[in-house]
Amino acid sequence: MSQQEILDALGAIVQEATGIPAARVVPDASFINDLDVDSLSMVEIATMAEDKFSISIPDADLAKLKTVADVVAYIAKAGVLA
Amino acid sequence: MSSPRPPDVVVTGLGATTPLGGDMPSTWRAVLAGQSGTRLLEDEWAADLPIRLAAPAATDPATIIPAPRLRSLDRNQQFALVAAQEAWRDAGEPAVEPDRLAAVVASGIGGLVTMLDQYDVMRTRGPRRVSPFTVPMIMPNGAVAAVALELGARAGAHSPASACASGSEAIAAGRELIRSGRADVVVCGGAEAVIHPLPMAAFAAMRALSGRHDEPLAASRPFDKQRDGFVLGEGATVLVLERHDHARARGATIYATLAGAGLASDAHHIAAPDPDGAGAARAMNAALAEAGLAPTDVAHVNAHATSTPAGDVAEALAIRRTFGSHSDAIAITATKSCTGHLLGAAGALEAAITCLTLRDRTAPAIRNLDDPDDEIDLDLVRVTPRDLPQGAAALSNSFGFGGHDVALAFTEA
Numbered sequence: 001m002s003q004q005e006i007l008d009a010l011g012a013i014v015q016e017a018t019g020i021p022a023a024r025v026v027p028d029a030s031f032i033n034d035l036d037v038d039s040l041s042m043v044e045i046a047t048m049a050e051d052k053f054s055i056s057i058p059d060a061d062l063a064k065l066k067t068v069a070d071v072v073a074y075i076a077k078a079g080v081l082a
Numbered sequence: 083m084s085s086p087r088p089p090d091v092v093v094t095g096l097g098a099t100t101p102l103g104g105d106m107p108s109t110w111r112a113v114l115a116g117q118s119g120t121r122l123l124e125d126e127w128a129a130d131l132p133i134r135l136a137a138p139a140a141t142d143p144a145t146i147i148p149a150p151r152l153r154s155l156d157r158n159q160q161f162a163l164v165a166a167q168e169a170w171r172d173a174g175e176p177a178v179e180p181d182r183l184a185a186v187v188a189s190g191i192g193g194l195v196t197m198l199d200q201y202d203v204m205r206t207r208g209p210r211r212v213s214p215f216t217v218p219m220i221m222p223n224g225a226v227a228a229v230a231l232e233l234g235a236r237a238g239a240h241s242p243a244s245a246c247a248s249g250s251e252a253i254a255a256g257r258e259l260i261r262s263g264r265a266d267v268v269v270c271g272g273a274e275a276v277i278h279p280l281p282m283a284a285f286a287a288m289r290a291l292s293g294r295h296d297e298p299l300a301a302s303r304p305f306d307k308q309r310d311g312f313v314l315g316e317g318a319t320v321l322v323l324e325r326h327d328h329a330r331a332r333g334a335t336i337y338a339t340l341a342g343a344g345l346a347s348d349a350h351h352i353a354a355p356d357p358d359g360a361g362a363a364r365a366m367n368a369a370l371a372e373a374g375l376a377p378t379d380v381a382h383v384n385a386h387a388t389s390t391p392a393g394d395v396a397e398a399l400a401i402r403r404t405f406g407s408h409s410d411a412i413a414i415t416a417t418k419s420c421t422g423h424l425l426g427a428a429g430a431l432e433a434a435i436t437c438l439t440l441r442d443r444t445a446p447a448i449r450n451l452d453d454p455d456d457e458i459d460l461d462l463v464r465v466t467p468r469d470l471p472q473g474a475a476a477l478s479n480s481f482g483f484g485g486h487d488v489a490l491a492f493t494e495a
Contacts, residue, residue: 019150040154043214 001079006053006072013048017041027069053079088261092495093337094329095173095322096434097165097271101315101421104141105168109431110438113420114467116449118299120313120422127279133291135301136277137315137422154215155228156193157275161318161427162225163232166269170233173322174334176267184237184265185230186256187320188248188272190426190482193220195278225273229320237265243426245482246388248272249319250429250490254343256323266328271430273318285314288353290390302423303450304387304416305394305458312388315422319430321437336495337437341375341475344368348485355393355481359400365487366404366477373475373491377405380412380491381474382445384436386481387416388423397479398458413468414460415439419449429480433490436478440494443470 001009011022018041024034031037037045046057049071055078057065065071098105101119102112112119119137128134143160144152152160166187196219200212218224223241230239238259242251249272256270285291292311294301302313329336346368348361356362370377383401387394402409417432424431439445444467451464470476478490 017150017153019148040214040218047211047214 003072003076006075007068009052010049010068010071010075013045013052017044017048025068027067027072029068030066031068032066049075055079090326091257091260091323091340092326092329093321093340093437094176094324094334095169096337096437097168097170097172098317098319098431098434099139099141099143099161099164100317100319100424100431101137101140106172106434110435113417113435113446114444116420116447118302118420118449119315120298120301122295122298128282131279131282131286133282133286133293134295135292135298135313136282137313138277139317154219156196156219156224158189158193158273158318159219159225159228161275161316162187162273162320163228165271165273165318165320166229166232169269169320169322176324176332176334178267180234180236182237182266183233183235184239184256184259184268185226185233185235186240186242186252186259186268186270187226187229188241188243188252188426189222189225190245190248190274191276191281192222193224194276194281196220198278198280229269233269235269244486244488245484246423246425246428247480247482247486247488248426248429249431250433250478250480250488251345251486253321253323253340253430253433253490254345254488257340257343260323260325266325268323269320270323271318271320272427274425274427275316276425277314277316282314292389300450302389302419304385304389304419304448305454305462306451307453307455309389309391309394311390312418313422315424317424317431318427319434321430321434338440338492338495340490341493342369342371342373342491344370344372344489346487348487350485353483355396356485357392357396359396359403361485361487362397362400362479362481363403365489366400366479369477369489369491373493375475375491378408379475380405380477381470382413382415382439382476384432384439384476384478385414385416386479388418393481395455395457397481398460402459410461412461413445413463413470415446415463416448417446419451429478429488432480433478436476436492439470440474440476440492443472443474444468445470
């Protein structure tokens with residue numbers, strides 16, 4: 001799965017979980033500062049991403065994922081390892 | 083030194099989502115027309131239940147609240163939000179400082195259905211798939227938290243729990259917040275959403291529900307000889323209470339004055355009413371005393387009257403105990419004959435109906451009252467609504483499992 005495909009799928013997940021338009025889910029957007037995603041919604045996004053990409057995101061890793069690009073890179077790497 | 087007289091408290095906004103309609107005006111029209119919200123549940127999940135009658139909300143909140151928000155709210159919270167938004171608009175979105183605006187919204191049972199749903203998620207998909215919103219969705223104060231957040235109420239957010247009296251107790255508490263000087267405006271009411279197999283089975287296990295499956299529209303029949311239990315409803319009702327001078331200064335439309343609130347407890351039995359209606363009578367007397375009303379000032383009572391064999395008789399005795407021979411001159415209605423029993427939302431819904439009854443000077447008729455019980459010695463409004471005199475006072479009664487008794491006294495604006 002290409003980075004662009006991961007970004008598109010992540011955008012759809014964020015939109016479904018929070019109502020934020022997928023178009024705003026761009027690589028340099030910060031979940032907290034730019035997208036106004038709270039910690040509970042972040043957990044929900046992570047859970048949906050785990051299901052969608054068949055990966056596992058431990059809490060210690062989730063805490064380090066600040067931007068959309070962080071998550072895309074994490075998924076790309078985890079997907080390769082999976 | 084005598085303390086200053088507490089301010090008068092008036093009702094300036096109403097909002098509701100009920101088995102009869104998605105808003106307050108449609109609900110009031112349906113109550114006046116004597117319609118029933120009860121139906122036979124045909125859903126697969128209800129197939130094995132001993133009782134399959136309920137009164138579901140007429141409008142699904144999913145058609146109003148955006149999907150992401152919807153998933154973070156239990157259905158009772160969704161109903162509360164819809165009703166609060168309507169009540170706030172209806173009040174003209176009063177300009178009030180956030181620290182002078184409070185919210186008191188109650189639920190009898192709260193987010194039980196979310197708890198059951200998430201338990202299923204945990205069992206089938208594992209603990210890591212449990213929604214991170216589960217705790218705010220199941221907490222009993224979830225509805226008031228959602229409403230206070232929505233409206234920016236910062237003078238306090240409270241949720242009294244007294245089963246089927248919760249909605250009325252919320253209104254009594256809201257009135258007290260204004261009288262004590264802690265708020266100028268209070269958004270208050272109740273919300274309930276437990277039409278689900280477990281609560282249905284549990285109420286059925288108490289033999290509290292009507293089993294009139296062959297005639298759903300006739301199942302809820304307060305004060306009728308053939309009544310056999312209540313019909314479980316769902317929805318919410320929210321009232322905007324306001325300090326009288328605050329409402330007058332901004333030119334608000336006033337539905338009615340909330341002149342008094344009386345609270346008592348039976349300490350008799352965990353679920354059964356005191357058969358003498360003593361606690362209920364104490365609540366009614368306390369409401370009258372607080373309102374400065376004589377029993378003879380009261381022309382109308384919106385009875386709790388759930389359609390259970392024991393409860394309706396106990397309330398009738400309580401009304402007669404309170405009003406004596408003047409009971410013959412009081413037009414009694416029973417909203418649950420149309421709406422079913424909205425548990426923790428019922429008291430708020432019936433308080434709102436009582437406000438509209440006073441505004442229109444029209445008491446709705448009790449649906450399905452074909453043959454009044456001989457033990458009910460009251461002037462029951464039957465078949466068609468009845469005109470009320472100008473300047474009448476009215477009570478709205480609510481009682482709850484646990485022996486909670488609440489009576490609210492309203493007078494014309």
